[in-house]
Amino acid sequence: MTKAAKTSISREQLCGYLDDSLCDTETARVEDALRHSESLRKDLRSLMQERDRGEHSVGAIWRRSRLTCPNREQLGSFLLGVLDAGFHGYVEFHLKTVGCAFCLANLADLEEQRREAAPHTHQRRKRYFESSAGLLRGKR
Numbered sequence: 001m002t003k004a005a006k007t008s009i010s011r012e013q014l015c016g017y018l019d020d021s022l023c024d025t026e027t028a029r030v031e032d033a034l035r036h037s038e039s040l041r042k043d044l045r046s047l048m049q050e051r052d053r054g055e056h057s058v059g060a061i062w063r064r065s066r067l068t069c070p071n072r073e074q075l076g077s078f079l080l081g082v083l084d085a086g087f088h089g090y091v092e093f094h095l096k097t098v099g100c101a102f103c104l105a106n107l108a109d110l111e112e113q114r115r116e117a118a119p120h121t122h123q124r125r126k127r128y129f130e131s132s133a134g135l136l137r138g139k140r
């Protein structure tokens with residue numbers, strides 16, 4: 001009986017169960033199977049752990065860091081688009097979906113600063129470009 005209960009539930013169904021995306025009948029079937037099968041419960045636990053350790057998905061980062069605000073440097077890097085994809089996603093989520101007022105104010109302030117600094121940045125970039133072009137010429 002234990003075996004039959006386990007084999008009738010697929011990994012996809014367990015995923016669906018965790019996501020709460022199964023219909024009532026399916027949910028009841030999975031719960032029933034879980035009640036009767038220790039090894040299925042083990043499968044479910046390891047699936048949950050896998051997800052928690054999980055990939056750099058926004059959800060995983062969200063669960064790990066909860067509502068933690070990115071610091072000012074991180075917000076600055078976000079503006080420049082130089083954060084790694086997972087963290088960028090988290091900051092974007094924090095700003096756009098959570099709409100953290102503190103970080104939005106901080107970001108607006110940083111954007112303001114950047115606008116003011118823009119002409120200088122441009123010059124710096126130009127100089128950098130020229131000097132690295134010189135470097136390339138020198139190497140040849």
Ligand SMILES: [Zn+2]
Nearest residue numbers: 069100102103
């Ligand atoms: Zn925040």
